[in-house]
Amino acid sequence: MRVKVVCVGGGPAGLYLAILLKRQNPSHDITVHERNPEGSTYGWGVTYWRGLLDGLRAYDLASARAIEAHSVRWTDGVAHVGDLTTRHHGDEGFGIGRHRLLDLLTDRARTLGVRLEHESELTEPPAGADLVVAADGVHSALRTRHAGHFGTRITAGRNHYIWLGTTKVFDAFTFAFAETGHGWIWAYGYGYSGEHSTCVVECSPETFSGLGLDRADEGEGLALLEKLLAPALDGHRLIGRPGAGWQNFRTLTNRSWHHGSLVLLGDAAHTTHYSIGAGTTLALQDAMCLADALHEHTTLPPALAAYESRRRAELLSAQSAARYSAQWYENLPRYIHLPPHRMFALLGQRHSPLLPHVPPQLYYGLDKAAGQLEVLRRFKRWLGPRAARALHARSSAGRD
Numbered sequence: 157m158r159v160k161v162v163c164v165g166g167g168p169a170g171l172y173l174a175i176l177l178k179r180q181n182p183s184h185d186i187t188v189h190e191r192n193p194e195g196s197t198y199g200w201g202v203t204y205w206r207g208l209l210d211g212l213r214a215y216d217l218a219s220a221r222a223i224e225a226h227s228v229r230w231t232d233g234v235a236h237v238g239d240l241t242t243r244h245h246g247d248e249g250f251g252i253g254r255h256r257l258l259d260l261l262t263d264r265a266r267t268l269g270v271r272l273e274h275e276s277e278l279t280e281p282p283a284g285a286d287l288v289v290a291a292d293g294v295h296s297a298l299r300t301r302h303a304g305h306f307g308t309r310i311t312a313g314r315n316h317y318i319w320l321g322t323t324k325v326f327d328a329f330t331f332a333f334a335e336t337g338h339g340w341i342w343a344y345g346y347g348y349s350g351e352h353s354t355c356v357v358e359c360s361p362e363t364f365s366g367l368g369l370d371r372a373d374e375g376e377g378l379a380l381l382e383k384l385l386a387p388a389l390d391g392h393r394l395i396g397r398p399g400a401g402w403q404n405f406r407t408l409t410n411r412s413w414h415h416g417s418l419v420l421l422g423d424a425a426h427t428t429h430y431s432i433g434a435g436t437t438l439a440l441q442d443a444m445c446l447a448d449a450l451h452e453h454t455t456l457p458p459a460l461a462a463y464e465s466r467r468r469a470e471l472l473s474a475q476s477a478a479r480y481s482a483q484w485y486e487n488l489p490r491y492i493h494l495p496p497h498r499m500f501a502l503l504g505q506r507h508s509p510l511l512p513h514v515p516p517q518l519y520y521g522l523d524k525a526a527g528q529l530e531v532l533r534r535f536k537r538w539l540g541p542r543a544a545r546a547l548h549a550r551s552s553a554g555r556d
Contacts, residue, residue: 201348
C-alpha cells in the first residue's frame with residue numbers, strides 16, 4: 157500500500173527513517189522538511205559503538221558501509237587527572253563528523269527517491285499526509301503545538317556544559333580533569349576526522365561562576381579553557397560555534413509519543429545525557445523500530461502503539477545509565493582524589509545504581525572481585541535492569 161509520509165526535521169533520525177521506508181516500499185511518497193539550508197548543521201562530531209554499526213548493516217548495508225568508511229575509530233580510553241595520566245584498553249568506538257553523517261544519509265535518501273526540502277519549516281502537521289514524523293529535535297514545534305496531549309516534561313541538570321571542537325585529534329576517547337581554585341572542570345574528547353575532534357567541557361555551577369565563565373565573552377572563555385585543559389590539548393586550540401554557549405543539559409520525556417497521525421522520533425521524544433555518548437545511536441534505533449512497526453502492522457494506530465511500547469522498554473537501561481552517569485559527574489569530588497587508575501575504573505562504572513551508595517574504595521574492590529566471581533557478575537547484571545524498571549514505575553505512578 158502506497159502511503160504519504162512527511163518527516164519534519166532532516167537530522168539523522170528523520171533521514172534514516174525516510175531511507176528505511178523507501179527501501180520497504182519504493183512507491184511510498186516520502187518528503188523530509190529541514191528548516192536549515194542544505195550543508196549547514198550544528199555540532200562537531202558524533203560517537204557510536206559497534207552495536208549500532210551492526211544494526212545499520214542489518215537495515216541498510218549501503219549507508220552502513222558509507223558511514224563506517226568515513227568514521228575514525230579507537231579502542232582505548234585515556235584519563236588526564238591533573239598531571240597524571242592513565243590509559244585503558246576498552247571497546248571499539250567510532251566517531252564521524254555530523255556534517256559528514258548528514259551528507260551521507262542525504263545522498264542515500266535522494267538515491268532512493270526521497271524528496272528533500274531544505275529551508276522549509278513546518279510548525280503544524282500538513283494536510284493530506286498519512287503519517288507525520290516529528291524529528292525536529294528537543295525544541296520540536298510540532299510537539300509543542302500538542303504539548304497537552306504529549307505531556308512533555310523537561311528537567312534541567314545541575315552542571316554547566318559547552319560543546320566545542322578542537323584541532324587536537326585524540327587517538328582515544330579522552331577524559332581530562334583539571335583542578336582550579338574554584339573546583340574541578342573536565343572535558344570529554346573524541347576524534348571524528350583526521351583534522352578535528354569534539355570536546356565537551358563541563359563544570360559545577362560554583363566553578364562556572366568562580367572562574368568567571370558566566371561573564372566572559374567567547375574569546376576569553378575559550379582562552380581560559382585552553383589554558384586549563386592544556387595537558388590534554390597539547391597546545392591545540394578550542395573552536396566555538398557562534399551563538400552556542402554554555403548550557404544546562406535538559407532531560408526530556410513525554411507521557412505519549414503519538415497523537416493521531418503524528419509521531420515523535422529521536423530528541424523530540426526523549427533525550428539522554430551526553431556523557432553516555434548515545435544520542436545519535438538512540439535516534440537511529442528509533443527510526444529502525446518505527447520502520448519495523450509500520451511494516452508489521454497494516455494500520456497506523458497499532459503500529460505507532462507498538463513502536464512506542466517497544467522503544468520505551470528498550471530505552472530503560474540507557475536512560476538509567478544516563479541518569480547515573482550525570483550524577484557521577486555532579487558528585488565528582490567523591491571520586492576525583494582516588495588513584496587515577498581507580499578513579500578511571502569507577503568512571504567506567506558510573507552507570508551503576510550501586511555506586512552512589514557504596515564507598516568508592518569498597519566498590520572498586522567489589523568490582524574487581526566481580527571480574528573473577530561469576531555470582532557477583534550475575535548480581536550486577538540482575539540489579540541494573542531491575543533498578544531501572546523500579547525507577548520507571550515510580551515515575552509513572554507519579555505522573556498518574
